[in-house]
Amino acid sequence: MKKIIIKGGNKLRGTVNISGFKNAALPIMVATILTKDKCIIENLPMIRDVDCLKEILIKIGAKVKLIEKGAMEIDTTNIEKCKLTDDINRKMRASYYLLGAGLGRFKESEVLYPGGCDIGVRPIDQHIKGFEALGATVEIDHGIIKCKADKLRGNRIYLDVVSVGATINIMMAATLAEGITIIENAAREPHIVDVANFINACGGKIIGAGTDIIKIVGVERLKGCNYSVIPDQIEAGSYMIMGVATEGDIIVNNVIPKHLEPVTAKLREMGVEVTEYGESIRVTVNKKLRSVDIKTLPYPGFPTDMQQLMSALLSKTKGTSVVTETIFDGRFKFVDELKRMGANILVDGRIAVIKGVENLMGTRVEAKDLRGGAALIVAALSANGVTEINKAYHIERGYEDIIDKLLNLGADIKEG
Numbered sequence: 001m002k003k004i005i006i007k008g009g010n011k012l013r014g015t016v017n018i019s020g021f022k023n024a025a026l027p028i029m030v031a032t033i034l035t036k037d038k039c040i041i042e043n044l045p046m047i048r049d050v051d052c053l054k055e056i057l058i059k060i061g062a063k064v065k066l067i068e069k070g071a072m073e074i075d076t077t078n079i080e081k082c083k084l085t086d087d088i089n090r091k092m093r094a095s096y097y098l099l100g101a102g103l104g105r106f107k108e109s110e111v112l113y114p115g116g117c118d119i120g121v122r123p124i125d126q127h128i129k130g131f132e133a134l135g136a137t138v139e140i141d142h143g144i145i146k147c148k149a150d151k152l153r154g155n156r157i158y159l160d161v162v163s164v165g166a167t168i169n170i171m172m173a174a175t176l177a178e179g180i181t182i183i184e185n186a187a188r189e190p191h192i193v194d195v196a197n198f199i200n201a202c203g204g205k206i207i208g209a210g211t212d213i214i215k216i217v218g219v220e221r222l223k224g225c226n227y228s229v230i231p232d233q234i235e236a237g238s239y240m241i242m243g244v245a246t247e248g249d250i251i252v253n254n255v256i257p258k259h260l261e262p263v264t265a266k267l268r269e270m271g272v273e274v275t276e277y278g279e280s281i282r283v284t285v286n287k288k289l290r291s292v293d294i295k296t297l298p299y300p301g302f303p304t305d306m307q308q309l310m311s312a313l314l315s316k317t318k319g320t321s322v323v324t325e326t327i328f329d330g331r332f333k334f335v336d337e338l339k340r341m342g343a344n345i346l347v348d349g350r351i352a353v354i355k356g357v358e359n360l361m362g363t364r365v366e367a368k369d370l371r372g373g374a375a376l377i378v379a380a381l382s383a384n385g386v387t388e389i390n391k392a393y394h395i396e397r398g399y400e401d402i403i404d405k406l407l408n409l410g411a412d413i414k415e416g
Contacts, residue, residue, distance in 0.1 A: 001416075002392060003391075003416035004413060004415060005413070006381060006386070006411065007386050008360075008380055008382055008384060009412075010246065010412050015253055016239050016251070016405050018236045019070075019231070019232055020231065020232060021231060021232040021233065026050070026094035027168045027172075027191070027195045029041060029072075033062075033079060033098075034104050034175055034176060034199070035076060036079075036221070037075070037077060037202075039224040040072070040227070041071070042228040044071065045229075045398075045400045053092065053095075054072070056098070057076070060082060060098075061078050063075040082099075082108070082109040082110070083102075083111075084110070084111055084112065085112045093165075094114070097172065100127070100131075100172035103131060103136055103147045107152065108147060110146045111145050112143060127163075127170070129157070130157050131169075133156075134155055134157075135153050152176070152218075153177060154217075156181075156184065157170060159185040159186065162187050164189050166187075167183060168191075170183055171195065171214065172199070176219065181218070182214070183216070184212065184213055186208075186213065187298060188299050190210075190256070191230070192210065193210045194229065198227045199222070230259075231255050233255065233256065234371075235398070238378075239252050239409075241378055242377065242378055243283050244313060245316070245378045246411075248409070248410075249284045250283060250409060251277075251280050251282045253280045256279070257276045260281065262300060263306055266292055267283065270289045270290050271289045272285055272289065289318070291356060293322045293324075295324040296325050297327075304326075307331055308371045308375035309378050312338060313378055316360060321356070322351065322354075324350060325352075329350060331372075332350075333368045333372060334369070340365055341365065341383055342359065342361045360383035360384070363385075363387060365389055367389055367392055369394055372394075377406075381411060
């Protein structure tokens with residue numbers, strides 16, 4: 001998509017089905033490299049990042065085919081090395097998982113420094129620390145990360161900062177290492193658990209995923225399996241916030257409510273009525289919403305991926321809110337676009353002070369990144385007039401069929 005055009009003012013009503021979790025699907029697709037076998041991955045979101053990673057896997061020698069919508073067969077038997085140094089890596093951050101998977105299977109990997117959304121500094125020092133602790137040597141030469149080891153041996157690794165990417169990369173490398181690896185201060189996000197569950201389904205031995213101490217008992221080999229990706233709590237939270245922004249009444253289906261607790265807690269604090277029904281959540285707005293303060297933190301804290309959407313919602317909420325971003329230093333680049341719509345937001349470093357306004361006005365804006373683009377949709381749905389969101393391809397990276405889903409909820413939206 002080049003752009004999305006939205007006429008605001010329609011209250012969203014109805015039911016929306018949530019797709020598989022992008023942040024789990026991508027590392028699971030890469031982890032199939034460890035199996036040297038055939039895997040079927042189900043509940044994959046049909047999004048740009050999944051298509052890009054499919055292309056990457058084919059480029060390094062995998063056989064990949066779509067069985068049906070959301071189900072992909074990945075055969076990594078004939079991959080001979082994990083080396084990818086062309087510009088396709090710059091399209092997505094998740095390409096760095098090739099480092100851990102390649103190191104685990106081939107004892108070497110070589111990947112061009114990854115790209116993805118421009119949301120600030122995203123170092124890979126903790127990945128490198130983990131690889132080196134397992135016995136690998138790592139060098140960066142002209143933007144290419146090169147990892148190599150004669151043998152990988154389990155070790156105790158303490159992450160200086162909580163890192164989802166490093167936790168997953170180290171888990172993958174350690175799965176086929178000799179002995180036991182213990183990751184301390186590990187990330188606890190639901191997709192960490194999902195990747196560990198996939199590896200275990202293939203014959204791995206990972207214990208403690210979802211806690212801050214993960215134990216990996218090295219095994220000699222993995223086998224292929226069939227596996228279904230967990231629902232995307234970021235997509236679910238996005239539609240919940242969109243429904244709230246329009247003072248609507250929507251049900252999000254195919255969710256794990258526990259994964260959404262940080263978001264539902266804040267919505268309830270604002271005055272939103274949130275009802276849980278096993279695998280679905282209903283949000284309704286029956287009164288004027290209150291302002292709240294937000295501080296992003298590693299799971300189970302408030303997720304950084306939801307901060308921009310929540311900030312867009314707070315821009316129309318009565319009162320003053322303070323939003324503190326502790327994870328990425330570039331998450332407020334979208335604020336200038338919200339200001340073009342009439343938002344009253346003052347940013348100082350990693351803190352944004354948001355004074356709610358009565359109305360936002362539709363205008364021409366530009367998506368700076370994936371979640372910032374989704375935040376502009378939140379604003380546009382509730383604004384007066386027509387909003388044109390350019391560079392909408394960012395949004396396609398993380399949201400499957402977003403226009404159709406919003407149309408079914410009653411939005412006035414189209415692709416430009």
